[in-house]
Amino acid sequence: MSLYYEAAAVLANPDSAGGSLKSRIYRNKDLKTSSAQLFALISEASKWSLILKDVIERCGLLAEEKKLTPTLALLLTHDLLLAKCGVAAHANHVLKLAILRHKARLSAEFTKARIRHGHATLDALRQAVEEGELEEVDELSKKKAHRHPRWVRVNTLQTSMSEQLATTFAGYEKASNVQEVQWASASVKKYFEDPHIPNLLALPPKVDLSKSEAYANGAIIFQDKASCFPAYLLDVRPDDGDVIDGCAAPGNKTTHLAAIVAERNMHAKRQKVFAYERDQIRAATLQKLVKRASADSVVTIKPGADFLAANPDSEEFADVGAILLDPSCSGSGIVGRDDSIMMHLPDQAMGASVVTCKRDKKRKRDHTMTQSNNSTTLHMGLDDVIPEETPVEGQLAERLTALSTFQLRILTHAMRFPKARKITYSTCSVHFEENEGVVFQALVSEIASVRGWRILPRNLQVQGMKDWTQRGFLEPEKLDPRVDLDHLQKKAVCNACIRCEKGTEEGTMGFFVAAFIRNAEFGFDSNISSNDAVEDAEEDEWQGFSDGDEIIKAPMQQQASTAFKRPRKKGRRGCTATVDE
Numbered sequence: 001m002s003l004y005y006e007a008a009a010v011l012a013n014p015d016s017a018g019g020s021l022k023s024r025i026y027r028n029k030d031l032k033t034s035s036a037q038l039f040a041l042i043s044e045a046s047k048w049s050l051i052l053k054d055v056i057e058r059c060g061l062l063a064e065e066k067k068l069t070p071t072l073a074l075l076l077t078h079d080l081l082l083a084k085c086g087v088a089a090h091a092n093h094v095l096k097l098a099i100l101r102h103k104a105r106l107s108a109e110f111t112k113a114r115i116r117h118g119h120a121t122l123d124a125l126r127q128a129v130e131e132g133e134l135e136e137v138d139e140l141s142k143k144k145a146h147r148h149p150r151w152v153r154v155n156t157l158q159t160s161m162s163e164q165l166a167t168t169f170a171g172y173e174k175a176s177n178v179q180e181v182q183w184a185s186a187s188v189k190k191y192f193e194d195p196h197i198p199n200l201l202a203l204p205p206k207v208d209l210s211k212s213e214a215y216a217n218g219a220i221i222f223q224d225k226a227s228c229f230p231a232y233l234l235d236v237r238p239d240d241g242d243v244i245d246g247c248a249a250p251g252n253k254t255t256h257l258a259a260i261v262a263e264r265n266m267h268a269k270r271q272k273v274f275a276y277e278r279d280q281i282r283a284a285t286l287q288k289l290v291k292r293a294s295a296d297s298v299v300t301i302k303p304g305a306d307f308l309a310a311n312p313d314s315e316e317f318a319d320v321g322a323i324l325l326d327p328s329c330s331g332s333g334i335v336g337r338d339d340s341i342m343m344h345l346p347d348q349a350m351g352a353s354v355v356t357c358k359r360d361k362k363r364k365r366d367h368t369m370t371q372s373n374n375s376t377t378l379h380m381g382l383d384d385v386i387p388e389e390t391p392v393e394g395q396l397a398e399r400l401t402a403l404s405t406f407q408l409r410i411l412t413h414a415m416r417f418p419k420a421r422k423i424t425y426s427t428c429s430v431h432f433e434e435n436e437g438v439v440f441q442a443l444v445s446e447i448a449s450v451r452g453w454r455i456l457p458r459n460l461q462v463q464g465m466k467d468w469t470q471r472g473f474l475e476p477e478k479l480d481p482r483v484d485l486d487h488l489q490k491k492a493v494c495n496a497c498i499r500c501e502k503g504t505e506e507g508t509m510g511f512f513v514a515a516f517i518r519n520a521e522f523g524f525d526s527n528i529s530s531n532d533a534v535e536d537a538e539e540d541e542w543q544g545f546s547d548g549d550e551i552i553k554a555p556m557q558q559q560a561s562t563a564f565k566r567p568r569k570k571g572r573r574g575c576t577a578t579v580d581e
């Protein structure tokens with residue numbers, strides 16, 4: 001009977017062992033049960049747990065069978081009602097006897113639950129469960145959030161959009177907007193071609209492409225729309241020379257950069273992409289993903305190397321013209337991943353406990369169980385996929401100060417590369433301190449003024465980014481008082497910054513990106529006059545103040561008569577178009 005006890009022990013994780021669910025099961029040499037059987041039982045039971053929890057509570061099973069814990073009850077009920085071979089134990093085993101005593105009532109309650117959920121047959125219910133529909137209804141009714149589509153970038157290093165539409169997505173229907181796929185169930189074969197980022201598709205949130213040949217071979221890459229902004233905004237051209245990705249792992253932006261470079265550089269001198277990654281474990285993932293994407297002929301990985309220690313004056317970087325920086329951040333913009341599983345446990349008394357199993361390899365705290373208001377949450381990964389960023393918890397103010405200090409250091413370090421003419425700076429954070437706050441400080445830094453760095457104004461951004469309506473904003477009380485820019489300049493900088501909001505109908509995570517360029521008089525003729533940014537700001541239509549609007553005064557420019565501030569949410573429809581309200 002070790003199967004159920006061992007599965008319950010894996011879920012309880014008493015040693016707070018690190019690693020994903022899969023790795024903890026497969027690496028555990030002490031298990032008596034087959035790893036595959038154990039993993040299948042837990043992941044299947046989790047899919048059904050919302051219904052089974054209810055069934056078990058209505059039967060009062062836990063009150064009558066003292067030998068059963070909530071986890072054991074759930075696992076056994078799953079196998080009793082849904083497994084082909086029933087409960088996997090010999091006929092006289094104490095757990096089997098305990099659950100069999102309630103077979104008739106459990107079956108009857110299960111039938112009632114199916115009908116309550118509106119499914120005429122078990123097959124119909126099974127399909128809804130497989131597609132995560134019941135889970136979605138439950139979660140969305142609590143959060144009222146928009147669903148997050150499955151974003152898929154077609155890897156042009158290997159294939160093309162037309163080839164993928166004719167193969168991997170053969171038979172799929174073209175949707176006319178992202179909301180059509182956002183609310184579609186996994187079985188609906190629909191795609192939406194993104195209007196802002198080339199070679200990007202949105203698919204229904206629960207669609208499982210992880211077993212597709214295209215994913216396994218790297219022809220398609222799972223990458224959030226917002227995460228595609230930096231490489232696209234950097235807009236590397238053949239005459240930009242080599243490129244550095246200063247904070248590369250797991251490597252989505254690196255392979256995107258490599259694809260853009262390769263696509264545009266058919267005949268010109270071969271450009272390299274140097275990919276720095278300080279963390280050795282993440283660097284191993286970077287190596288794997290770069291290889292899988294066939295980007296290894298373009299990308300030179302610097303495993304375990306600190307970008308801050310890269311010498312800008314070294315011969316190796318003499319031709320570096322563009323730098324992408326996506327440094328570690330608070331991760332506050334990250335949305336819950338669809339690859340997480342939720343396990344709802346029956347409550348011994350009334351109410352329910354919920355066990356959430358999320359993908360995450362690194363943090364032990366993702367395996368802890370917390371209890372509040374009758375709910376138990378266990379954070380545990382399914383697979384060993386390293387996320388682009390891991391959200392930071394606790395002591396926010398201190399963390400933001402430490403993070404923004406590091407982010408400014410890394411950004412000003414990039415500004416030292418003698419031939420660099422373009423930089424993008426991005427985070428998956430929603431905090432001003434890590435975003436516009438860092439951009440403003442970098443703009444007034446000594447290195448920016450010595451080398452002639454300035455913000456890339458909206459009107460000069462690549463088309464899709466120029467068209468993106470959600471822009472940066474100012475939180476004056478958080479701005480470093482040394483940022484001595486006038487009101488119009490601040491407004492121009494905010495309008496040049498790009499933001500994505502999480503949980504909106506756009507289907508992105510929370511994200512920030514800005515690009516910097518160098519002035520022509522500092523040796524780079526980028527056909528940009530130094531007044532472009534301000535002109536860009538002046539072009540914005542000023543809509544004036546509405547009654548009750550809080551006027552934000554720039555600290556250095558108290559006389560300023562206009563203001564721009566964090567956009568208010570205007571219902572669920574859309575982000576604010578400009579920094580002005």
Ligand SMILES: C[S@@+](CC[C@H](N)C(=O)[O-])C[C@H]1O[C@@H](n2cnc3c(N)ncnc32)[C@H](O)[C@@H]1O
Pocket residue numbers: 227246247248249250251252253254276277278279282305306307308326327328329388389410
């Ligand atoms: C937000 S993640 C990058 C995500 C990546 N750009 C992507 O799209 O997949 C930040 C990464 O930067 C690495 N990092 C942080 N500081 C670094 C430094 N000084 N030099 C090199 N890598 C660094 C972290 O280990 C982490 O893997």
